[in-house]
Amino acid sequence: MIIVLKPNIKKSEETAVLKEIRKLGYRPHIIRGVERVVIGAVGDERTQHTLETLITWPQVEKVMPVQKRYKLVSREAHPRNSTIRVGDVVIGGRKLVVMAGPCSVESEKQLMQTAKAVKKAGAQILRGGAFKPRTSPYDFQGLGEKGLKLLAKARAETGMPVITELLSEEHVDLVAEYADILQIGTRNAQNFQLLIAAAKTGKPILLKRGMSMRIEEWLLAGEYILANENPNLMFCERGIRTFENYTRNTLDLSAVPIVKEESHLPVVVDPSQGCGRASLVATLCRGAVALGADALLIEVHPNPAEAWSDGAQQVTFDGFAKLMRDLRPFIEAAGRE
Numbered sequence: 543m544i545i546v547l548k549p550n551i552k553k554s555e556e557t558a559v560l561k562e563i564r565k566l567g568y569r570p571h572i573i574r575g576v577e578r579v580v581i582g583a584v585g586d587e588r589t590q591h592t593l594e595t596l597i598t599w600p601q602v603e604k605v606m607p608v609q610k611r612y613k614l615v616s617r618e619a620h621p622r623n624s625t626i627r628v629g630d631v632v633i634g635g636r637k638l639v640v641m642a643g644p645c646s647v648e649s650e651k652q653l654m655q656t657a658k659a660v661k662k663a664g665a666q667i668l669r670g671g672a673f674k675p676r677t678s679p680y681d682f683q684g685l686g687e688k689g690l691k692l693l694a695k696a697r698a699e700t701g702m703p704v705i706t707e708l709l710s711e712e713h714v715d716l717v718a719e720y721a722d723i724l725q726i727g728t729r730n731a732q733n734f735q736l737l738i739a740a741a742k743t744g745k746p747i748l749l750k751r752g753m754s755m756r757i758e759e760w761l762l763a764g765e766y767i768l769a770n771e772n773p774n775l776m777f778c779e780r781g782i783r784t785f786e787n788y789t790r791n792t793l794d795l796s797a798v799p800i801v802k803e804e805s806h807l808p809v810v811v812d813p814s815q816g817c818g819r820a821s822l823v824a825t826l827c828r829g830a831v832a833l834g835a836d837a838l839l840i841e842v843h844p845n846p847a848e849a850w851s852d853g854a855q856q857v858t859f860d861g862f863a864k865l866m867r868d869l870r871p872f873i874e875a876a877g878r879e
């Protein structure tokens with residue numbers, strides 16, 4: 543920690559700060575400038591005995607951490623890329639992974655048709671929400687356990703692993719019984735008790751970025767998963783709230799190279815929630831791949847006009863097949879398969 547003292551303070555005020563730093567178990571190193579004193583406090587910043595409260599002292603001007611607040615998710619902790627294995631699929635390796643399927647599981651027919659269509663077009667993982675976090679309590683809330691059972695059936699028929707959202711702590715065991723990957727949604731990205739409960743299942747976790755989350759907060763939310771002994775975490779950019787309203791959210795593609803630089807964990811991009819408009823999804827996928835995304839999460843529906851949720855952003859089977867074909871040169875140009 544770096545502690546900057548105010549200019550022209552009394553020697554006794556400086557001594558009091560040094561005493562406090564030593565009391566908290568740190569070694570102070572003093573840099574004496576012309577006007578002010580800067581103290582480097584050396585020690586483990588992961589303790590409860592935080593030096594940050596020194597900011598409340600009248601003689602202290604600034605307190606700045608030297609270390610990053612996230613440890614286990616950081617590239618410093620683990621310089622090489624981490625990969626996550628889900629059945630035969632490896633996320634974070636050379637091969638770009640595509641997870642696709644409907645926003646919500648609606649019926650057996652809708653899910654089976656979609657699962658087969660996305661598999662045929664080259665998707666490796668099936669997505670589908672059974673518990674849906676809807677803005678209005680009057681909107682379709684998901685089929686619940688029935689939806690999970692349909693996902694398991696689609697997995698059995700197609701061989702594709704499934705990803706579905708875990709909405710509440712109450713459903714951890716139920717969802718973990720059916721899902722291959724637990725999705726933590728944007729609205730729960732800082733529900734720390736849910737993150738801990740999800741981590742404890744040992745299942746791979748896809749952590750969406752909270753719609754108002756800074757990247758540091760997102761990485762720290764991910765830290766909860768690794769700190770609870772689950773290394774199988776991937777971060778998913780899905781757009782953030784800005785003033786722009788031509789799109790549902792502003793897909794922050796700059797987060798992809800930033801998180802790849804800061805963390806060893808795989809990065810996924812969800813252009814569907816990211817823009818809210820089917821016509822933009824293919825282009826945003828190309829951008830995501832070019833910027834180094836390890837996987838894509840795409841909403842596909844047999845008839846988006848009749849979807850029970852997120853109709854405007856879901857692509858048709860033909861649209862998805864074309865998107866996958868058009869993506870190929872971008873995957874190759876990004877040095878992936």
Ligand code: PEP
Pocket residue numbers: 645671675726727728729750780812815
């Ligand atoms: C979804 O994937 O359908 C979803 C609800 O995602 P988000 O949490 O990003 O809104």
Ligand code: MN
Pocket residue numbers: 645646815841851852
């Ligand atoms: Mn959706």
